[in-house]
Amino acid sequence: MAKRGLEDASTAAGTIAERLFTLLVWGAAALVVAMLLWVLGDVLVMGLSHLSWEFIVAAPEDAGRRGGIGPILVSTLLILLVALAAAVPLGLAVAVWLAEFTRRGGRFANSIRLTLDVLAGVPSIVYGLFGNAFFSLYLGLGFSLLAGGLTLACMILPVFIRTCEAGLSMVNNDWRRGALALGMSRTSAIWHILLPAAAPAIVAGLILGIGRATAETAALIFTSGYVDRMPGSLLDSGRALAVHIYDLSMNVSGGDGAAYASALILIGLIVVLNTLAQWLAERWLSRRILNS
């Protein structure tokens, strides 16, 4: 692996141009590392100085300058729950159909794949416009956690489907033939063998979806709204953590400390949720594949 396949053929390895190029490449890499450390260090230092247990559980006061983010965390998790509850079963179903029930190169399946890829490129603010027009107004859900969650579900669905489909189609065909030889129906082969076998890809898709949905702001501003009270039901408006950060930094003077602490919590939340998804999926799927 020395030089990774590149033999240094030049006898003048030490020429100035060569050295300059090496310096440039290392310099660019160092610059990227420095920028990342700047962003993360800034969030860590500013966030930690404002963070306390009280901040995590208390309700916001004085537009968020004082108090905490308790109700906002609850809203964030409820929105995410709605999004996952809608997107995961539907996404898995479509991925199974694309990978297991369609012929390779079939026209209908390919046009659905193309549509999904197009949907994956639509900007999040456009999902926000759509969610406002469709869920909030047309379906009459108003500014609510339900409307926001369903909008996010639409947004994360395409990438989730394509990731799961890729995972399913990577499963070795011997597993399918084996299931068939044992006289299993396709339905039970999918449920007991193929889905568990594709678990790593499903978890990867889940993590991508959770990351995008938890971080999303633009699609939520005019679907789930700004209200920072504790939500009483899914039909109440609720403010997501990312929206809170935006509001604190743009519209509330003196809100920067609370904004940074919220940003730290947001990044921490994404890490925790990803770990949880990984752990749950492994537990659930490994038990199924062993017992079936």
Added chain:
Amino acid sequence: MTLSAHNSSSHLNGGAARTDRNLARLLALLAGGCALLLVLILGFLLLEAWPLLGSGGWRAFIRDSGWYPLEGQFGIAPMVWASLAVTLGAIVLALPLGLASAVFVRFYAPPKLAAGYRLLLNLLAGIPSVVFGLWGLTQLVPLIASWQPPGASLLAAILVLALMILPTVALTSAAALAALPADLLAGAAALGISRKGQILRVAIPAARAGIVSGALLAAVRALGETMAVLMVAGNVVQNPSSLFAPVRALTANIALEMAYATDLHRAGLFASGLLLTLLVLLLAWLAARVVQRAPRGSVYE
């Protein structure tokens, strides 16, 4: 490779076969429903934009000199230019830096360092855009303001976006470089070409389709990004005349005005959303075409 080639019903009792058939029907229905989402999205955008578009208002987009929606002026051009300027600037910065990162990962860094660097790029890709916006607003904008006020400007938006799309450019370029046939580089080395020459004249030109398509995908993300641009660009509707002047991007305009827009104003925002979608789809289509038409062995010619 699917099971559909086999006629599984002959192996099974009738009940299981019926379950399978019903499942297939149900899943196909759900898949069709998902694809319908695109129709639904475009349909609702059109429906909401129709009060303006239907009355020939799209001409106002081009003709009107400014964006004063409350007075019926819908000149969208300054914001389109601002969006394009921000995107172009971000790509101009992120492409060389991302490409250098990819070269670093592929050719210069020892394996362990390369793996660590990759992890770092993935970490960077996972930071929420609103956090980048917050950082830009509290760190970058004051820094620019101390040099060239007011700080919230085209330049601030370009810098923050460049940082956000850098991982996309770097990771896709690294993948394109890794996919090159090994004998290509070995051949170049055998010809006595220097390491710099091997990278700049052989490896990068051979991998250019993957690199260009990665850059276009990064542009898709930059053009569609809302929060980071909204928070650092200053949001004054004007043609981007200087790097230090505040501008308002299309996406930021929608986020700012949706809260209170009614009637024609609201229709104007949905119409600008439609325009934004079309721009993004055009870029995504270009990216797909670049990959498809890539002459794989062109470097040998």
